[in-house]
Amino acid sequence: MTQLTATFTSTLAKLKEEGRFRALSPAAGIDFSSNDYLGFKSHPALRQTAIAAFEADLETGAGGSRLLRGNHPAHEKLEQEAAAFFGTETALFFANGFLANHALMSALPAPHDIILFDALIHASLRDGIQANPAKHIRIMHNDLNAYEDALSKNKNCWVVVESIYSMDGDLAPLHDLLKLCKKYNAYLIVDEAHATGIFGDKGKGLTHGLQCEHLITVHTCGKALGVAGGLVCAPDIIIQTLINKARSFIYSTAPMPIQAVLVSKALELCAAADQQRARLFELCDLARQHFSSSPSPIIPVILGDEQKALQAAATLQAKGFDIRAIRPPTVPQGSSRLRITLNATLRNEDVVALANALQEIA
Numbered sequence: 089m090t091q092l093t094a095t096f097t098s099t100l101a102k103l104k105e106e107g108r109f110r111a112l113s114p115a116a117g118i119d120f121s122s123n124d125y126l127g128f129k130s131h132p133a134l135r136q137t138a139i140a141a142f143e144a145d146l147e148t149g150a151g152g153s154r155l156l157r158g159n160h161p162a163h164e165k166l167e168q169e170a171a172a173f174f175g176t177e178t179a180l181f182f183a184n185g186f187l188a189n190h191a192l193m194s195a196l197p198a199p200h201d202i203i204l205f206d207a208l209i210h211a212s213l214r215d216g217i218q219a220n221p222a223k224h225i226r227i228m229h230n231d232l233n234a235y236e237d238a239l240s241k242n243k244n245c246w247v248v249v250e251s252i253y254s255m256d257g258d259l260a261p262l263h264d265l266l267k268l269c270k271k272y273n274a275y276l277i278v279d280e281a282h283a284t285g286i287f288g289d290k291g292k293g294l295t296h297g298l299q300c301e302h303l304i305t306v307h308t309c310g311k312a313l314g315v316a317g318g319l320v321c322a323p324d325i326i327i328q329t330l331i332n333k334a335r336s337f338i339y340s341t342a343p344m345p346i347q348a349v350l351v352s353k354a355l356e357l358c359a360a361a362d363q364q365r366a367r368l369f370e371l372c373d374l375a376r377q378h379f380s381s382s383p384s385p386i387i388p389v390i391l392g393d394e395q396k397a398l399q400a401a402a403t404l405q406a407k408g409f410d411i412r413a414i415r416p417p418t419v420p421q422g423s424s425r426l427r428i429t430l431n432a433t434l435r436n437e438d439v440v441a442l443a444n445a446l447q448e449i450a
């Protein structure tokens with residue numbers, strides 16, 4: 089065994105010992121774990137749109153970076169539609185939400201700026217912050233006093249939050265944060281990944297209708313929208329800055345044109361999906377009658393210990409439910425959990441059966 093192989097072997101062995109080893113497994117069982125909140129990933133209209141686009145000779149690849157040969161009319165069409173839909177000046181499309189978040193955090197704050205980020209923000213925002221030399225301050229989850237304290241002591245601040253937290257399902261106090269950002273002239277970055285398509289008028293997200301020239305939002309397209317991608321919505325000056333400074337935008341082949349075509353269609357479907365949203369909220373209510381106290385379709389069942397979470401997930405999987413254990417470093421130490429999600433295609437019986445199964449393993 090080479091030295092390198094030995095290092096990998098012992099790293100993996102340690103992860104196994106700590107209950108943190110990750111392995112791929114196929115999707116099986118009733119879907120209580122995807123982010124396909126509206127059931128769009130198998131929407132016939134999206135499939136038909138793809139077939140029609142390729143039959144009309146759409147190329148598969150973009151062929152280059154957006155700044156070179158890869159800028160396709162489908163990208164620009166989507167960006168105009170997204171800006172109109174989400175009510176922002178301009179939008180910029182990335183291949184996924186991770187890249188969009190990384191671009192924002194690594195390219196926008198200047199080295200002398202201060203980034204105030206919620207302790208529970210997504211890894212993509214964290215990694216972007218790490219790539220930026222600006223000073224950063226971790227704020228206790230949703231602690232408005234801590235934000236105000238930091239904002240009052242520092243100039244040129246960026247506040248970074250998620251509108252719905254991906255592992256906890258709770259909401260950021262957006263109205264109060266926006267007030268603070270206006271008071272202290274700070275930028276507010278809101279990752280709407282788990283709100284897009286679900287919350288706000290026509291699924292436009294929880295920031296929809298909030299007025300502020302310092303507000304930047306990210307709408308991911310691989311969750312409720314059922315496709316893939318990340319749309320940054322912001323004033324034009326911010327989008328121009330990203331086009332000129334974001335390395336993940338500049339030095340990467342543009343998203344496949346079909347992705348933009350499908351996200352355009354998904355936005356159209358999203359605007360007309362009040363019924364699916366109503367059904368999803370009905371299921372959220374049903375779950376709240378039995379086992380949920382979450383305000384969203386993301387329901388954490390915190391078990392603490394990695395092994396407990398793994399065992400509980402395995403038991404539920406054996407009963408036919410697709411539920412996964414989430415462990416550190418994705419969530420804080422000691423807060424390993426089951427992350428249960430609801431989607432509009434579930435039946436009432438599925439939720440009740442899960443409630444019974446949870447009761448049994450409690």
Ligand SMILES: Cc1ncc(COP(=O)(O)O)c(C=O)c1O
Pocket residue numbers: 184185186187189210212250254279281282308309310316317318
């Ligand atoms: C809150 C949040 N932001 C961003 C992302 C990344 O988005 P994408 O899956 O499109 O890369 C995720 C995905 O897990 C997420 O949960």
